[in-house]
Amino acid sequence: MSEDIKKVSMAVVKRLPKYHQCLGQLLKDNVDRISSQELSQLLGFTASQIRQDLNNFGEFGQQGYGYNVESLYNEIAKILGLNTLHKMIIVGAGNLGQALANYEDFETHGFKILALFDVNPKLIGLKIRNIPIRDVDELDFFINENDVDIAVIAVPSDRAHEVAEILSKTCVRGIWNFSMAKLRTGKNIIVENVHLIDSLFTLSYRMNEEKLEERILKQKMKKVLNR
Amino acid sequence: MSEDIKKVSMAVVKRLPKYHQCLGQLLKDNVDRISSQELSQLLGFTASQIRQDLNNFGEFGQQGYGYNVESLYNEIAKILGLNTLHKMIIVGAGNLGQALANYEDFETHGFKILALFDVNPKLIGLKIRNIPIRDVDELDFFINENDVDIAVIAVPSDRAHEVAEILSKTCVRGIWNFSMAKLRTGKNIIVENVHLIDSLFTLSYRMNEEKLEERILKQKMKKVLNR
DNA sequence: TAGATTGTTAATCGATTAACAATC
DNA sequence: TAGATTGTTAATCGATTAACAATC
Numbered sequence: 001m002s003e004d005i006k007k008v009s010m011a012v013v014k015r016l017p018k019y020h021q022c023l024g025q026l027l028k029d030n031v032d033r034i035s036s037q038e039l040s041q042l043l044g045f046t047a048s049q050i051r052q053d054l055n056n057f058g059e060f061g062q063q064g065y066g067y068n069v070e071s072l073y074n075e076i077a078k079i080l081g082l083n084t085l086h087k088m089i090i091v092g093a094g095n096l097g098q099a100l101a102n103y104e105d106f107e108t109h110g111f112k113i114l115a116l117f118d119v120n121p122k123l124i125g126l127k128i129r130n131i132p133i134r135d136v137d138e139l140d141f142f143i144n145e146n147d148v149d150i151a152v153i154a155v156p157s158d159r160a161h162e163v164a165e166i167l168s169k170t171c172v173r174g175i176w177n178f179s180m181a182k183l184r185t186g187k188n189i190i191v192e193n194v195h196l197i198d199s200l201f202t203l204s205y206r207m208n209e210e211k212l213e214e215r216i217l218k219q220k221m222k223k224v225l226n227r
Numbered sequence: 228m229s230e231d232i233k234k235v236s237m238a239v240v241k242r243l244p245k246y247h248q249c250l251g252q253l254l255k256d257n258v259d260r261i262s263s264q265e266l267s268q269l270l271g272f273t274a275s276q277i278r279q280d281l282n283n284f285g286e287f288g289q290q291g292y293g294y295n296v297e298s299l300y301n302e303i304a305k306i307l308g309l310n311t312l313h314k315m316i317i318v319g320a321g322n323l324g325q326a327l328a329n330y331e332d333f334e335t336h337g338f339k340i341l342a343l344f345d346v347n348p349k350l351i352g353l354k355i356r357n358i359p360i361r362d363v364d365e366l367d368f369f370i371n372e373n374d375v376d377i378a379v380i381a382v383p384s385d386r387a388h389e390v391a392e393i394l395s396k397t398c399v400r401g402i403w404n405f406s407m408a409k410l411r412t413g414k415n416i417i418v419e420n421v422h423l424i425d426s427l428f429t430l431s432y433r434m435n436e437e438k439l440e441e442r443i444l445k446q447k448m449k450k451v452l453n454r
Numbered sequence: 455t456a457g458a459t460t461g462t463t464a465a466t467c468g469a470t471t472a473a474c475a476a477t478c
Numbered sequence: 479t480a481g482a483t484t485g486t487t488a489a490t491c492g493a494t495t496a497a498c499a500a501t502c
Contacts, residue, residue, distance in 0.1 A: 008443060011493065013432055017425035021407075035459060047459095048495050055461060056446060057439070063460040064502040080428050081435030095329045099322035105407075105424060111431075150430070174434045176427060180248075180332075192430035194423065197332060198244035200403060201307050203377070203419035204338075205240055207401045208308030212284070216235060219283060238469065262483060274483095275471050282485060290484040291478040460502085466495070473488080478481105 008056045015053055016080055018043055023073040035066035086111045087147055091163050092154035093118035093126075093133045096178060100152060101128040114146055139163075143170040150174045157181045235283045242280055243307055245270055250300040262293035313338045314374055318390050319381035320345035320353075320360045323405060327379060328355040341373055366390075370397040377401045384408045 022042050026034060036047040043050070054060055054072075057079055061067045077083055088106070090097045093116040100106075101113055117136040118124060126133045134142065143151070151172045153160050160179035167175060168185045175191045177183055183191050249269050253261060263274040270277070281287055281299075284306055288294045304310055315333070317324045320343040327333075328340055344363040345351060353360045361369065370378070378399045380387050387406035394402060395412045402418045404410055410418050 007436075009493075013429060014425070016432060017422070017428040020428065021425075037459080046495060048497090049493090051459095051461065052494080057442060058446060059461070061460050062502060063500070064458045066459065079432065079435075079439060081431040081438075082428070086431065095322065095326035099326040102322045103423070106427065109424070109428075111427060149434070174430050176430055190430060190433045192426055192433070194421075194426050195244070196330070196421065197336070198241070198248075199419055199421050200333065200338065201244040201247065201309070201336075202240060203401050203403055203417060204308040204313065205243060205306065206417045206419070207376070208306075209234075211308075212306060215284060219285060236469075264483080273471060275473090276469090278483095278485065279470080286485070288484050289478060290476070291482045293483065458502085459500105461500080462498090464495105464497080466493100468493080469491085471488105471490070474486090476483105476485080478484085 012053050012056055015045065016076060018045075019050075019053070020073070020076045020080060020082075023069055023076065026069045027073050031069050033066050034069055034072075036061070038066075082110050084110065086150050088113050088150040088152060089139075089143065089148050090116045090152040090154055091118075091136065091139065091167075092116075092152075092156075092159075093120070093123045093128070094154065097152070097154040098128050100154060100178075101131050104129075111150065114148060115142060117142075140166050140170050143167075143172055148172060150176060152176045152178065153183075154178045239280050239283055242272065243303060246277075246280070247300070247303045247307060247309075250296055250303065253296045254300055258296050260293050261296055261299075263288070265293075309337050311337065313377050315340045315377040315379060316366075316370065316375050317343045317379040317381055318345075318363065318366065318394075319343075319379075319383075319386075320347070320350045320355070321381065324379070324381040325355050327381060328358050331356075338377065341375060342369060344369075367393050367397050370394075370399055375399060377403060379403045379405065380410075381405050 019039075022039065026042075036050045039045075039050050040047040045053075051061075054067075058075065060072050060075055088111050090100055090113060093101075097116050097118070101116055106113065113131050116128065116131060116133045117139050118133055119136050123133045124135050142148070148170070149172060151167050151174070153163055153175060155163055157180035160177065160181035160183065164175065164181075164183045164185055168187050168189060173189060175183065175185065175189055177191055177193045178196070180195065180197070185191060246266075249266065253269075263277045266272075266277050267274040272280075278288070281294075285302065287299050287302055315338050317327055317340060320328075324343050324345070328343055333340065340358050343355060343358060343360045344366050345360055346363050350360045351362050369375070375397070376399060378394050378401070380390055380402060382390055384407035387404065387408035387410065391402065391408075391410045391412055395414050395416060400416060402410065402412065402416055404418055404420045405423070407422065407424070412418060
């Protein structure tokens with residue numbers, strides 16, 4: 001019940017990073033106040049929606065003035081949990097794992113990658129940008145020892161389950177899953193999936209939509225005519 | 228107007244890859260028929276929603292029987308445009324570009340990567356899994372010469388706009404954009420964005436949500452009490 | 455104060471779920 | 479035929495947009 005009332009809808013949550021990004025840009029550009037109307041233009045959401053979204057979390061604006069860019073930016077960062085340092089490890093030091101380890105942007109926002117893990121002895125001991133690749137056997141020990149709170153799964157899909165299994169016995173609270181596998185972690189671990197192939201398929205669908213037009217039209221016409 | 232009636236909602240489109248994936252698995256497991264009820268269990272959508280979704284595109288089932296797994300799988304593949312070969316190139320042969328080039332899964336589904344492109348002379352001439360890295364100067368020529376229809380943008384955000392600029396003068400019809408930049412391509416190029424940092428922020432939000440509970444509750448209570 | 459813009463309620467729109475007649 | 483399950487309509491639910499009183 002308190003569980004029920006506390007939740008903010010996913011639709012809103014997914015927009016928060018956009019607000020954050022936009023306000024960060026404005027801050028860089030030395031803009032110090034902004035109205036929902038102006039934000040609307042920059043973001044492509046309606047001003048009404050922006051005000052509704054923000055009011056889920058508090059009253060950040062001022063009538064007749066708008067929002068203070070810096071303070072709104074900071075509030076949203078806090079809401080996103082970006083005010084605390086996140087300790088992160090990456091399981092799987094293949095191309096994807098290494099690519100992610102090279103993304104300096106994560107660290108900029110407080111997500112510090114402490115180590116990568118792999119089974120491949122040729123990789124173990126190497127470093128990516130000073131981040132060591134360790135033996136996956138040390139995974140749970142390392143996590144608990146270092147208070148890691150986020151684990152990135154960048155192993156092939158068929159290995160993902162065993163990794164999740166290990167992780168669920170550690171202090172990790174969030175999993176960022178790049179594998180195809182649907183992870184069932186039970187516990188209170190939050191899983192965020194990145195299914196790249198879904199995104200590619202969506203692109204393909206949209207490129208194909210025109211050719212589908214006739215078929216879709218036919219279906220819709222049928223329904224309309226049945227009225 | 229015909230533009231209007233033809234569109235299927237994004238909510239439905241985003242579920243199509245899930246249907247495809249699930250049916251592919253069933254096919255592998257030699258299941259040959261399935262009801263919306265059973266699909267519901269596997270996918271976590273309601274049976275009603277599944278039937279509604281599919282009926283956007285046609286009548287694929289049979290009363291009293293359900294759906295034939297193979298034919299439904301094929302129909303959805305067709306809807307997603309997976310029945311035609313897509314020629315793809317990757318702009319940016321850094322870690323991300325290379326990681327994507329190594330994803331064999333794309334090719335399995337008909338997305339063939341013909342080449343990577345980069346500015347770095349040290350990379351040009353190398354191969355990733357037999358896929359050559361070429362000079363970005365050849366980009367537009369190569370695309371038009373080879374009828375490439377999808378370009379992946381895996382360059383740093385500050386270079387993304389110039390790449391998009393070049394692409395918009397080619398026969399490319401789809402851009403899979405991994406950079407932070409908001410691309411404005413005009414024309415009929417479809418852009419699908421993968422904003423990894425947004426996904427990470429969403430994870431962080433969800434891990435942080437409990438701590439936010441009080442704040443959110445206060446807001447909601449206020450609104451409820453005001454009634 | 456007058457003008458601007460918020461916070462918030464009410465109206466609309468769209469998506470999901472329930473229900474059931476059609477039909478295999 | 480009887481049972482099962484679809485396709486489809488109607489009801490519900492939730493999210494977006496519009497409108498406006500509150501207030502800086």
